[in-house]
Amino acid sequence: MARSGPSACWTLLLSLLVLIGCIVVPGSTVKHENFKTCAQSGFCKRNRALADNASAQGASWSSPYELDPATIHFKDGQLSGILIKITSTNVKVRLPLLVSFLESGAARLVVDEEKRMKGDIEVRHDSKANKKRYDETEKWVLVGGLEVSKSATLNAQTETGFTKVLYGPEDKYEAIIRHAPFEVEFQRDGQTHVQLNHQGLFNMEHWRPKVEGKEEAGEDESTWWEETFGGNTDSKPRGPESVGLDITFPGYNHVFGIPEHADSLSLKETRGGDGNHEDPYRLYNADVFEYELDSPMTLYGAIPLMQAHRKGSTVGVFWLNAAETWIDIVKKSASFNPLSMSANSKIDTQTHWFSESGLIDLFIFLGPTPQDISKTYGELTGYTTLPQQFAIAYHQCRWNYVTDEDVKEVDAKFDKYQIPFDVIWLDLEYTDDRKYFTWDPMTFPDPKGMQEQLAESERKLVVLIDPHIKNKKDYFVSQELNSKGLAVLNKDGEVYDGWCWPGSSNWVDCFNPAAHLWWSSLHKFDRFKGSLSNLFIWNDMNEPSVFNGPETTMPKDNLHFDNWEHRDVHNVNGMTLVNATYQAMLERKKGEVRRPFILTRSFYAGSQRMAAMWTGDNQATWDHLAMSLPMVLTNGVAGFPFAGADVGGFFHNPDKDLLTRWYQAGIWYPFFRAHAHIDTRRREPYLISEPHRTIISQAIRLRYQLLPAWYTAFHEASINGTPIVRPQYYAFPDDEQGFAIDDQLYLGETGLLAKPVVTENTITTDIYIADDEKYYDYFDFTVYQGAGKHHTVPAPEDKIPLLIQGGHIVPRRDRPRRSSALMRWDPYTFVVTLDKNGESEGTLYVDDGETFDYERGGYIHRRFQFRNSVLSSEELGTKGSKTAEYVKSMAGVTVERVVIIDPPQEWKDKSTVTIIEDGARAGSTTSLEYYEQTGGKASYAIVKNPNVGIGKTWRIEF
Ligand SMILES: *[C@@H]1O[C@H](CO)[C@@H](O)[C@H](O)[C@H]1NC(C)=O
Numbered sequence: 001m002a003r004s005g006p007s008a009c010w011t012l013l014l015s016l017l018v019l020i021g022c023i024v025v026p027g028s029t030v031k032h033e034n035f036k037t038c039a040q041s042g043f044c045k046r047n048r049a050l051a052d053n054a055s056a057q058g059a060s061w062s063s064p065y066e067l068d069p070a071t072i073h074f075k076d077g078q079l080s081g082i083l084i085k086i087t088s089t090n091v092k093v094r095l096p097l098l099v100s101f102l103e104s105g106a107a108r109l110v111v112d113e114e115k116r117m118k119g120d121i122e123v124r125h126d127s128k129a130n131k132k133r134y135d136e137t138e139k140w141v142l143v144g145g146l147e148v149s150k151s152a153t154l155n156a157q158t159e160t161g162f163t164k165v166l167y168g169p170e171d172k173y174e175a176i177i178r179h180a181p182f183e184v185e186f187q188r189d190g191q192t193h194v195q196l197n198h199q200g201l202f203n204m205e206h207w208r209p210k211v212e213g214k215e216e217a218g219e220d221e222s223t224w225w226e227e228t229f230g231g232n233t234d235s236k237p238r239g240p241e242s243v244g245l246d247i248t249f250p251g252y253n254h255v256f257g258i259p260e261h262a263d264s265l266s267l268k269e270t271r272g273g274d275g276n277h278e279d280p281y282r283l284y285n286a287d288v289f290e291y292e293l294d295s296p297m298t299l300y301g302a303i304p305l306m307q308a309h310r311k312g313s314t315v316g317v318f319w320l321n322a323a324e325t326w327i328d329i330v331k332k333s334a335s336f337n338p339l340s341m342s343a344n345s346k347i348d349t350q351t352h353w354f355s356e357s358g359l360i361d362l363f364i365f366l367g368p369t370p371q372d373i374s375k376t377y378g379e380l381t382g383y384t385t386l387p388q389q390f391a392i393a394y395h396q397c398r399w400n401y402v403t404d405e406d407v408k409e410v411d412a413k414f415d416k417y418q419i420p421f422d423v424i425w426l427d428l429e430y431t432d433d434r435k436y437f438t439w440d441p442m443t444f445p446d447p448k449g450m451q452e453q454l455a456e457s458e459r460k461l462v463v464l465i466d467p468h469i470k471n472k473k474d475y476f477v478s479q480e481l482n483s484k485g486l487a488v489l490n491k492d493g494e495v496y497d498g499w500c501w502p503g504s505s506n507w508v509d510c511f512n513p514a515a516h517l518w519w520s521s522l523h524k525f526d527r528f529k530g531s532l533s534n535l536f537i538w539n540d541m542n543e544p545s546v547f548n549g550p551e552t553t554m555p556k557d558n559l560h561f562d563n564w565e566h567r568d569v570h571n572v573n574g575m576t577l578v579n580a581t582y583q584a585m586l587e588r589k590k591g592e593v594r595r596p597f598i599l600t601r602s603f604y605a606g607s608q609r610m611a612a613m614w615t616g617d618n619q620a621t622w623d624h625l626a627m628s629l630p631m632v633l634t635n636g637v638a639g640f641p642f643a644g645a646d647v648g649g650f651f652h653n654p655d656k657d658l659l660t661r662w663y664q665a666g667i668w669y670p671f672f673r674a675h676a677h678i679d680t681r682r683r684e685p686y687l688i689s690e691p692h693r694t695i696i697s698q699a700i701r702l703r704y705q706l707l708p709a710w711y712t713a714f715h716e717a718s719i720n721g722t723p724i725v726r727p728q729y730y731a732f733p734d735d736e737q738g739f740a741i742d743d744q745l746y747l748g749e750t751g752l753l754a755k756p757v758v759t760e761n762t763i764t765t766d767i768y769i770a771d772d773e774k775y776y777d778y779f780d781f782t783v784y785q786g787a788g789k790h791h792t793v794p795a796p797e798d799k800i801p802l803l804i805q806g807g808h809i810v811p812r813r814d815r816p817r818r819s820s821a822l823m824r825w826d827p828y829t830f831v832v833t834l835d836k837n838g839e840s841e842g843t844l845y846v847d848d849g850e851t852f853d854y855e856r857g858g859y860i861h862r863r864f865q866f867r868n869s870v871l872s873s874e875e876l877g878t879k880g881s882k883t884a885e886y887v888k889s890m891a892g893v894t895v896e897r898v899v900i901i902d903p904p905q906e907w908k909d910k911s912t913v914t915i916i917e918d919g920a921r922a923g924s925t926t927s928l929e930y931y932e933q934t935g936g937k938a939s940y941a942i943v944k945n946p947n948v949g950i951g952k953t954w955r956i957e958f
């Protein structure tokens, strides 16, 4: 949930009347004046001016940074040296460079600033701010993958003025480092894929003393020492300290990633012109009220990972810096063929990255596939958390379910109308006077009774816990926060006070290790009274949102643990809260370890290890529905695939058609939750009149039916980082026509291709098919075939455009239940489609969906194949101490049906199949039924009750 009101309303927020007065009418949009444009951000403007200056000078521009050859050392896979810049005032700035060549094939380039003579830097530091460049982002972000390559070597074949390093698989990668001006080129197989400082925009604003009245030639000093925006003044005690670098992808026409923006999957150019943005993409986590679409404006989270893609190759970069960051993107016809302007002419994508403070810390990935980037990036920042099963089912939320009786009634109504759901959510208002870890005694007098009722059908409760703590003397959390000294401080070193939901508030500083211990203690069942083990946590407003702060967040000169300025850590701030909450959830009760579930609004690289995210406060409009797809896809490409958008739209009231289409789209979000603003009408699915109620129920049931496939896709994401829902380019990286498509998606490796309807009054839609396999309508088996073109498929309101590619085996569970946990012992149905060779393949991962036993082998992981008229199941996993126990618990779970779409003609005459299962049942038979279809629909065959064990090795012979 979000703040609801522009700045004029803030001071009066506590009055409900005024709160309603602040609610914005449909169609209103973001308050641009609350957020900086590049021209209003000092360092953005300075770095863009540098780029303008460089491009105005063209070939005569030369970067002033040089690598001093005398300082270069290469040892154990690492190259070090000192970059030198002579400033216009003749200061020789020394910047230590370290390039690490990693075992994974990634390279890491770090540039810091050497501390200079006393008096030069420290003289101006009357503030408490830490006196070095922030170098701890990695502490929160990186969890592995840093092993340095043993085989990386200096290439002896080199010219003067260059250092070359061979590295990567079979030494196929090469980093070519030019000394003066400093430039780095990364090659794979002799071809250049990534260039650093090729445009000469490398920039490290060195630390310098503040000298009154003294100006450096040609430089705009107006925002060096102080910057004012929207009535807030940032004191900038350390002066200018931004870092910038241009990164060129020669021959690459598409770049993806760098969420979070409400924009297309394929990122746009940002230097103006037709259809382009005027401003760079901005990463500065903020509570952007009524955010606008097709915009490079910042949103709630930031992941500075970019994939560049062309036919046959994907490469990537990861800019590890938690300060405010902007990224310019320009596409140019490739320099080696400037005259060729045809559609196939080579394009270079030139990107320009700059951050307000900290280090240059850049990872370079040379692919060559999108999957390689996902995997290598995941080794560094961690893979998606494998969630509990309930977390990937349907979540019912609104601001607010008003009493515990209300919650119980919603729970009962879902059952009455036979609509499954797993989780009901409580927004802010469940608390006593907006004090977290308490319940409103009037409206939630019996929280335990409420959770117990939910537990009867294994449902869960999620409650909101935010980082702002009501500043009130008699509130135990506030008392402890202050007495333990765990709050964020202002620039003068006093406890920072700002306005948020509870009015005057303080913020827990999760950069402080002591704050983690304390936060854990607050979540214990005996301290968060009334909470039971089926309660989970929603961390909202953690950008952090501060109603009266600059750009609705904290002042940049606030101080965190170790006197780091908020400026340095802003984008990672929200993740530190989630990290503390994750730990707290693990420690709630000794001996009862369940996988935590946390939803976060703010995020950074690494958040995927701990939480799910959603796209914040969207609106109930068709445009917002449409935008949810590229946003969710982009998050997947950026390594944080457990993502979703508020189904139905947060602000305003969707009409029945929009709500119906939103559910049909929402079942394809990895995180599937309906949510609504406090001023909207109630819209639980059972309240909608027919036929919409049935259509929505069927959509939700389709999600439940496919949960085995979803869980398997989550498992893949948790071990190799691949997106759970994938965009076209990711599934078909060699099909250029598909690269920009972002309105259809693939579920994992299942071959399921969905194209949610996101426009009004639609009765058909066009699905793009890249290859020449047959695709079958999921519901009636209509056949579509033809590579590289769009196919028109029916899409009336009761139909979800969903195809399944030939060559797959999709596991599902067809028995409707009240919640996903109640499906635990249900049998499976397999849907089989054959590829051109008459073969198919699929996988299934299943575990208890709750505990960490899977880390000790407590799971079933199978590969199914259809080949030479035999459908077989073989083991994929490796055994552990919990394997036998888990497999035994699943002994009664079998396959109850196999549906083969478009089977060989001769099966018409077959009536039985033979089953061979490990250990027993050698050669029993069961019936095969063939159903003939005509008129463009494929025939199908059904094997009834094969009853083979889901955890066993077996064959079905046709
Ligand atoms: C939380 O942060 C700590 C300290 O940076 C780190 O060691 C830990 O792995 C993080 N927790 C998770 C679940 O990523």
Ligand SMILES: *[C@@H]1O[C@H](CO)[C@@H](O)[C@H](O)[C@H]1NC(C)=O
Pocket: 049, 050, 053, 217, 218, 219, 220
């Ligand atoms: C532009 O470049 C010229 C020549 O290198 C230099 O004198 C001037 O200071 C630069 N201006 C900016 C804003 O970088």
